[in-house]
Amino acid sequence: MPTDPIVILGAGPAGVSAAWRLSQLGHPVVVLERDAAVGGMGKTITVGKYAVDYGPHTFHIRETEESRAIHHAIEPFFGPDPLILTRGTRVLLRGKEYVYPLEMLQVLTGVSPFLSARIIFDYIVATIKSTLAPPKHEDSFEEWGVRNLGRTLYDLCFGIYSERVWGLPTSQISSKQAQRVAKLNLKNVILRTIGIKADPATYFTKYMYPRQGISVLFENMAAAARASGAIIHLESPVVRLEREGGRIARVVYLQGGVEHTIACRGVLSTLPLPALVGMMSPALPASVAQHAAKLRYRSLKLIYIALRRNQLTDYHWVYLLDSQYRVNRMSEQKNVSSSMVPPDRTVLCIELSCWRDEPVWGATDEEVYRIALADLLKMGYGVTESEVEDYYVADIPTAYPVYELNFEEHLIPVLEGVHDVPNLLTLGRHGLFLNNSMDDNVLLGMKIGDHIGGGDFNSRDWLSQMLAFMNLRFEGK
Ligand SMILES: Cc1cc2nc3c(=O)[nH]c(=O)nc-3n(C[C@H](O)[C@H](O)[C@H](O)COP(=O)(O)OP(=O)(O)OC[C@H]3O[C@@H](n4cnc5c(N)ncnc54)[C@H](O)[C@@H]3O)c2cc1C
Structure with missing residues (x-):
């Protein structure tokens, strides 16, 4: 039987x-x-004439035995001549681009001397505090961040951005949410800046990607x-x-x-x-x-904007850290695989996170596009509305588990x-x-x-x- x-x-x-x-x-x-x-x-989904990922998606290659074994097993599934990409991420902070993971020297020399002095002072204060009184129990994302980075660097690089992504004050988010940036205390940022290798599991910099999505x-x-x-x-x-x-x-x-x-x-x-x-x-x-x-999930609106130009940036992702933005991140499909978008066009994916009981979740595509466009025009890449060929909106209702x-x-x-x-x-x-x-x-x-x-x-x-x-x-x- x-x-x-x-x-x-x-x-x-x-x-x-x-x-x-x-x-x-x-x-x-x-x-x-x-x-x-x-x-x-x-x-990979089709938006108008273009094939794009349902939110940017590259396959991480971690420098661990386990990761190597998985790659070996599934490599044939990537199709002929798969792409091996090196992480191309930037953050926009106070109108300037920085590489990510953050390189401290770049941040300290990029911001004003006053802000740079405050970053260092706050970090020293936070380090002394946590050495004298180490935390006894599980704390919030905010407490974790301030302890590891100092108040000024935390607010600049994580606080404002994280509140927008998660839709909650970071004092109400668990420090477990910090998993992806767990090694990002100032000491590690400095070590990486001077070229000392960081944790291979967290700081993967390579991706694999099939040419057609x-x-x-x-x-x-x-x-x-x-x-x-x-x-x-x-x-x-x-x-x-x-x-x-x-x-x-x-x-x-x-x-x-x-x-x-x-x-x-x-x-x-x-x-x-x-x-x-x-x-x-x-x-x-x-x-x-x-x-x-x-158990709550944060939802995402993906706003795809096709521009009549060959390319906007050289990056896979640009994170938008400043409070002036409503959206979180912009990615450019062509920079992941140039085979997917024709030479005279580029397609951006702009991510906006929200709760499903917020009005923006039920807003029309046109309304959501307007929010994304307004942010795109502020990014400093010289985009004009007349370049927009078309736009498309896709929803991910359960994009991110939220760690309250x-x-x-x-x-x-x-x-x-x-x-x-x-x-x-x-x-x-x-x-x-x-x-x-x-x-x-x-x-x-x-x-x-x-x-x-x-x-x-x-x-x-x-x-x-x-x-x-x-x-x-x-x-x-
Ligand atoms: C914006 C964004 C970008 C990301 N970028 C990356 C990246 O670059 N690299 C990376 O490695 N990861 C990335 N991720 C994470 C990645 O998407 C997930 O880790 C992965 O897709 C999870 O796989 P899964 O099979 O567990 O779940 P899912 O991919 O969510 O699959 C679950 C499946 O269940 C189906 N389903 C749901 N309800 C039912 C039902 N009632 N009956 C039948 N089927 C149902 C769904 O349709 C879906 O196909 C990203 C995630 C997001 C949100």
Whole structure:
């Protein structure tokens, strides 16, 4: 008698990698994806005449054994002649461009002598304070930043920008949010400036990218999974997980508006945790749903602006740190892969973050474009409105898990409640509520395949592994 398949919810980087790995190991796998294409947030979309990523997406190459092993395994999926890129990031601060990660000498000589003296003075004060009275408990993003950088540098480079990105005062954001900049205290900034190598896991500077867009990677991986027997249903949103004796027995999804049911051996979910909890039938204990309702996501509007010019900048990303901006970041697709945009045009992607109950989330495309354009005109690159060929707006409703203070008081009971179901495992950015990147999620997809290898889901053991993994990332490793 054939075994029931493992059902994977979501065909983003985590779901597709898990499907690839498990099908290679000989497990029957069915993937259910709501969208019409694989790749999740790591996909390439068409806006008017142009192919662009759904928000800028390059695949990180970290100088670690683990990262090298992943690259080796998935390199063929990048397609012919993949691009190896060196990080090209700038920040705009007080009207000037700085390289990122910040090079201290450049900042200290770029700002006024008065401000530069204040940066150094505040840093010395902060260092003395934290040496005399080291923090005893978990603090906020703001306390972490001021302790590591000094008030002036923190406000200039992180405070204003982070409040805009996260939509909260940084005193209400957990210091865990600092994972990506964990090694960015002034000492490290100085060490890097004088060329002493910094932590290889945090300071990756290389990326890999398929010439025709990030989708190529996940389309090819999905094709390899299919070739090994995996079934991938697109345009098939999951609506219900039916349990019997605590275990998930069946997954119900929609196709063309009609409900379909698959009997399953177990489920791997990459869906946002609150959505997953809401799909359980019978429901998990009420406390799990109450905690899940406290997990919040920041949403993004992506405003693509096509300009009638060859190129605007040389950079992949430009971060906008000053308070005069409403948007967070601008990227230029052509600078990632010149094959994707014709020579006489360039397409920018401008990111605006918001809550879904803010008016801007429901604003018209024209209104959102006007906000982005106003900021673009302020950036100092000499853009004029007459150069705009067209604009397009795309939404990402659950772009960033938000780490409010003590968010773990809600996250841990949700993860525990979900993994109390013996044949349900979660992975990926939304399955762990972890602000991580595609290489991480490919790694998790491969790990979960090996975890289930013998056939047992062992959900408690998987959860312990994932909590350890998340802690490493929170420590910036
Ligand atoms: C603006 C932005 C830029 C980024 N840039 C980079 C970058 O440069 N490099 C990098 O490595 N990472 C980057 N990331 C992070 C990267 O996008 C994520 O780490 C990665 O996509 C997460 O993969 P995932 O499979 O866990 O989740 P997702 O990509 O979110 O995939 C989840 C999938 O589940 C599907 N789904 C949801 N609900 C249902 C349902 N009910 N039924 C069926 N399917 C469903 C979704 O459609 C989606 O396809 C960026 C993220 C953002 C927001």
